[in-house]
Amino acid sequence: MVEKMLLKRPKRVAHLIQKEISExxxxxxxxxxxxxxxxxxxxxxxxxxxxxxxxxxxxSEQERISTxxxxxxxxSFVRYLVGQRIKLRYTPEIVFQYDETIERATRIDELINKIxxxxxxxxxxxxxxxxxNQ
Numbered sequence: 367m368v369e370k371m372l373l374k375r376p377k378r379v380a381h382l383i384q385k386e387i388s389e390x391x392x393x394x395x396x397x398x399x400x401x402x403x404x405x406x407x408x409x410x411x412x413x414x415x416x417x418x419x420x421x422x423x424x425x426s427e428q429e430r431i432s433t434x435x436x437x438x439x440x441x442s443f444v445r446y447l448v449g450q451r452i453k454l455r456y457t458p459e460i461v462f463q464y465d466e467t468i469e470r471a472t473r474i475d476e477l478i479n480k481i482x483x484x485x486x487x488x489x490x491x492x493x494x495x496x497x498x499n500q
Contacts, residue, residue, distance in 0.1 A: 375414070395440055407419075417458040
């Protein structure tokens with residue numbers, strides 16, 4: 367029973383950190399270089415010492431780069447604010463990491479569409495050849 371509770375705690379803390387960082391970025395970080403950022407996931411180690419914060423940015427590659435720089439510069443301030451909002455014995459070290467999941471999913475989707483298109487083109491070509499031979 368105790369083990370189950372211990373396994374759930376990092377997930378609960380990760381969820382709280384995600385919620386708080388999202389709110390902090392919306393309301394307390396005033397920087398024109400901070401793009402439209404979304405915190406997609408937070409992973410916290412079992413000992414609650416480290417939190418990897420995954421984010422995406424709506425916009426261009428340049429906006430992503432400038433947002434990433436702002437987040438890296440503001441990491442200690444964000445950690446301080448998280449510590450003020452969530453009462454833990456130790457506030458986890460925070461590392462911001464760009465989440466490439468959406469981009470990977472888009473590339474995979476494009477590849478699948480390309481394969482379907484090539485198959486359809488091949489079928490059409492075969493059907494035309496059959497019609498021409500008759």
